[in-house]
Amino acid sequence: MENDVMRASLASAEAAQNNHTPELKMSARDVRVFYGESEALHGVDLDIYANEVLAFIGPSGCGKSTFLRCLNRMNDTIDGCRVTGRIELDGEDIYDRRLDVVLLRARVGMVFQKPNPFPKSIYENIAYGPRLHGLAESRAELDEIVQRSLTRAGLWDEVKDRLDQPGTGLSGGQQQRLCIARAIAVSPEVILMDEPCSALDPIATAKVEQLITELSESYTIVIVTHNMQQAARISKRTAFFHLGNLVEVDETTKIFTTPSDSRTEDYITGRFG
Amino acid sequence: MDIQQAQPNPPAAASDKRRVRVEKSLQRRHRAERRFRFIGMSAVVFGLGMVALLFISILAKGLPAFWQATVVTEVYFDPEIIRVDPRPVAQPGESPAQLREREMAWQTQVTMVNWNRILEDSLIAHLPEAASARPRVRQLVTSGERFKLRDMVVENPGLIGQRAQLKLLADANVDVWLKGNIDRSLPDAQQQLPPEVRAWADQLYERGVIQMRFSTTLFVNPDSRGSLASAGLAGAFVGSLYMMLIVILLAVPVGVASAVYLEEFAPRNRFTDLIEVNINNLAAVPSIIFGLLGAAVFINWFGMPLSAPIVGGLVLSLMTLPTVIIATRSTLKAIPPSIRQAALGIGASKVQTILHHVLPLALPGILTGAIIGVAQAIGETAPLLLIGMSAFVAAIPGTPFDQSTALPVQIYLWQGNELRNFFEARTSAAIIVLLALMLSLNAFAIWLRKRFEKRW
Numbered sequence: 001m002e003n004d005v006m007r008a009s010l011a012s013a014e015a016a017q018n019n020h021t022p023e024l025k026m027s028a029r030d031v032r033v034f035y036g037e038s039e040a041l042h043g044v045d046l047d048i049y050a051n052e053v054l055a056f057i058g059p060s061g062c063g064k065s066t067f068l069r070c071l072n073r074m075n076d077t078i079d080g081c082r083v084t085g086r087i088e089l090d091g092e093d094i095y096d097r098r099l100d101v102v103l104l105r106a107r108v109g110m111v112f113q114k115p116n117p118f119p120k121s122i123y124e125n126i127a128y129g130p131r132l133h134g135l136a137e138s139r140a141e142l143d144e145i146v147q148r149s150l151t152r153a154g155l156w157d158e159v160k161d162r163l164d165q166p167g168t169g170l171s172g173g174q175q176q177r178l179c180i181a182r183a184i185a186v187s188p189e190v191i192l193m194d195e196p197c198s199a200l201d202p203i204a205t206a207k208v209e210q211l212i213t214e215l216s217e218s219y220t221i222v223i224v225t226h227n228m229q230q231a232a233r234i235s236k237r238t239a240f241f242h243l244g245n246l247v248e249v250d251e252t253t254k255i256f257t258t259p260s261d262s263r264t265e266d267y268i269t270g271r272f273g
Numbered sequence: 274m275d276i277q278q279a280q281p282n283p284p285a286a287a288s289d290k291r292r293v294r295v296e297k298s299l300q301r302r303h304r305a306e307r308r309f310r311f312i313g314m315s316a317v318v319f320g321l322g323m324v325a326l327l328f329i330s331i332l333a334k335g336l337p338a339f340w341q342a343t344v345v346t347e348v349y350f351d352p353e354i355i356r357v358d359p360r361p362v363a364q365p366g367e368s369p370a371q372l373r374e375r376e377m378a379w380q381t382q383v384t385m386v387n388w389n390r391i392l393e394d395s396l397i398a399h400l401p402e403a404a405s406a407r408p409r410v411r412q413l414v415t416s417g418e419r420f421k422l423r424d425m426v427v428e429n430p431g432l433i434g435q436r437a438q439l440k441l442l443a444d445a446n447v448d449v450w451l452k453g454n455i456d457r458s459l460p461d462a463q464q465q466l467p468p469e470v471r472a473w474a475d476q477l478y479e480r481g482v483i484q485m486r487f488s489t490t491l492f493v494n495p496d497s498r499g500s501l502a503s504a505g506l507a508g509a510f511v512g513s514l515y516m517m518l519i520v521i522l523l524a525v526p527v528g529v530a531s532a533v534y535l536e537e538f539a540p541r542n543r544f545t546d547l548i549e550v551n552i553n554n555l556a557a558v559p560s561i562i563f564g565l566l567g568a569a570v571f572i573n574w575f576g577m578p579l580s581a582p583i584v585g586g587l588v589l590s591l592m593t594l595p596t597v598i599i600a601t602r603s604t605l606k607a608i609p610p611s612i613r614q615a616a617l618g619i620g621a622s623k624v625q626t627i628l629h630h631v632l633p634l635a636l637p638g639i640l641t642g643a644i645i646g647v648a649q650a651i652g653e654t655a656p657l658l659l660i661g662m663s664a665f666v667a668a669i670p671g672t673p674f675d676q677s678t679a680l681p682v683q684i685y686l687w688q689g690n691e692l693r694n695f696f697e698a699r700t701s702a703a704i705i706v707l708l709a710l711m712l713s714l715n716a717f718a719i720w721l722r723k724r725f726e727k728r729w
């Protein structure tokens with residue numbers, strides 16, 4: 001436990017040296033999550049830096065999704081789920097009573113494992129968030145946001161002629177990019193992605209991966225993946241979770257070449273998973 | 274396991290044996306499948322057959338009642354018989370109350386006219402030999418028709434001295450006789466009409482004076498005991514309509530709101546578990562008990578009127594509430610959680626998530642549940658008997674507070690009427706009307722579902 005903390009802070013110190021003082025975006029300290037009586041996360045400490053792509057890897061059931069959901073308080077929506085510890089966004093405690101969770105989710109967006117567009121038109125899918133948060137004052141402005149979001153998600157050319165058709169009619173990969181466009185339409189600072197490619201074919205996956213790389217210029221991205229090649233391809237840093245613990249977090253290249261924990265090594269060499 | 278299967282080239286004998294076994298088991302499986310399909314199809318055929326039988330028997334019995342023996346004859350509004358003053362008109366300096374009083378007196382005078390004699394004269398014009406049996410000839414026309422003549426004159430006193438071609442409902446017994454609903458070979462003592470009246474009816478029917486005409490009375494008249502042939506469903510229909518309205522206005526919003534609260538907002542704890550169990554129990558309570566409750570609470574405590582659709586509507590609402598709640602909850606449960614996550618993840622509040630996404634998706638299911646609940650409610654009879662809605666009411670209720678019956682109760686009342694020969698068909702006709710109402714409600718539910726259904 002203490003070891004983990006030390007390693008995490010060491011790693012972040014190292015990252016700070018390598019990257020001309022990256023800006024701290026979010027930080028978690030001693031985060032524990034309980035589902036009813038059982039503890040699913042046993043005290044996680046993690047720093048997330050602005051404009052990085054951070055990947056979470058680990059065997060299934062180790063708590064990656066659980067931790068990801070802590071970062072925008074989606075755990076609040078699960079019955080019997082309790083979170084302790086401290087998570088900060090730009091230095092503010094996001095579990096503070098005074099904090100508006102609706103605002104938090106506008107700043108920390110989320111993309112889910114299975115594409116989940118609303119059963120509405122493509123346009124409405126994108127326009128819903130901005131309208132909700134009052135981001136557009138006029139229809140023209142809203143149109144512009146829709147176009148910009150779809151363009152950034154690399155979907156504009158494919159759907160510009162059928163904005164009024166249902167988003168659920170798109171292919172799986174297009175749906176997932178629509179969901180990404182929907183998330184960026186409210187201009188979040190951080191985007192959380194929970195295995196966004198696990199339901200997609202390799203070509204659609206490649207497109208989404210490219211999109212993630214492009215988006216990292218303007219957003220901080222935290223991505224859960226069960227695919228280690230994917231983590232290696234797109235992330236700058238990687239965090240390895242095991243049985244509810246954050247085992248280690250470091251530069252992706254380091255995790256995959258010279259992990260400091262034997263459990264990490266076992267996992268990436270395929271000895272369990 | 275894997276290793277065994279991967280073994281290369283099993284001996285040929287073993288492979289043959291294996292194939293024989295597989296084929297045997299395959300045959301067994303196919304047989305089981307065919308048997309299962311056969312049982313399923315027989316069940317469907319049996320069910321459909323029963324429904325078809327029910328419909329055929331009801332239609333066969335009920336449809337003839339929509340056509341009723343009607344005397345089409347010329348009526349002379351004889352001024353010798355209709356001796357009434359001219360209709361009062363407002364005098365200068367007269368108050369409205371005084372005028373109304375004189376008007377009432379005049380109407381009483383019109384009512385006192387011997388209208389039967391006018392009817393008799395009209396019939397005797399077709400049957401000269403009946404002139405000697407005046408009171409008997411009147412048995413051809415149902416007794417309520419004299420009020421039709423009165424109403425025409427009250428409406429338009431200028432008719433006096435004129436002739437008019439009228440369609441008068443034949444007496445219920447004439448209808449029964451002409452339709453062959455009574456055995457013609459029965460001795461006179463067991464017949465409901467005297468022999469000469471039966472002969473006249475046959476004659477007039479042959480000559481086309483009595484015709485089978487579509488019976489609008491069935492739809493526009495309330496129930497009647499004095500003039501059975503003109504007994505209609507309108508009172509019961511309007512009563513049922515009022516109750517339906519009350520159920521829609523009360524049970525549907527309350528039920529949907531409770532279901533949304535229980536499903537989306539309420540914490541899961543012992544207390545809500547208890548509520549859930551009780552709602553399910555409530556759905557299983559026999560409907561007659563709701564009638565007892567209605568009689569005790571609404572009539573005894575709150576002093577609401579007996580036999581009124583308002584009380585019936587309240588009782589039926591209570592009865593429908595669990596149906597609506599259960600249907601709505603199961604629809605809400607079926608909405609994929611991914612939609613909620615999507616909305617919450619983008620920063621929608623819980624209420625926004627429900628209003629913008631969950632309810633619109635649940636709407637078709639909720640409406641279907643509500644309509645099925647309402648259809649169930651308007652077909653319900655037992656609780657209405659206990660709050661006095663089985664009383665004979667000879668008027669169409671103007672408001673939900675007036676006395677009224679309901680369609681299913683009307684069916685029950687007619688079924689028990691002594692003039693079986695006539696009311697058997699009328700009962701079936703009432704059933705057809707009730708079924709038509711239910712079927713159109715269900716069709717409406719299906720249409721709504723198709724209209725609003727979206728795939729996700």
Ligand SMILES: Nc1ncnc2c1ncn2[C@@H]1O[C@H](COP(=O)(O)OP(=O)(O)O)[C@@H](O)[C@H]1O
Nearest residue numbers: 035040058059060061062063064065066067078
């Ligand atoms: N909604 C939930 N209710 C109860 N237990 C849960 C719930 N979600 C996850 N868990 C438990 O928490 C642990 C971590 O799950 P999760 O975060 O989904 O793992 P991962 O995403 O790494 O596969 C698992 O043991 C899982 O059973």
Ligand SMILES: [Mg+2]
Nearest residue numbers: 064065066194
């Ligand atoms: Mg997961």
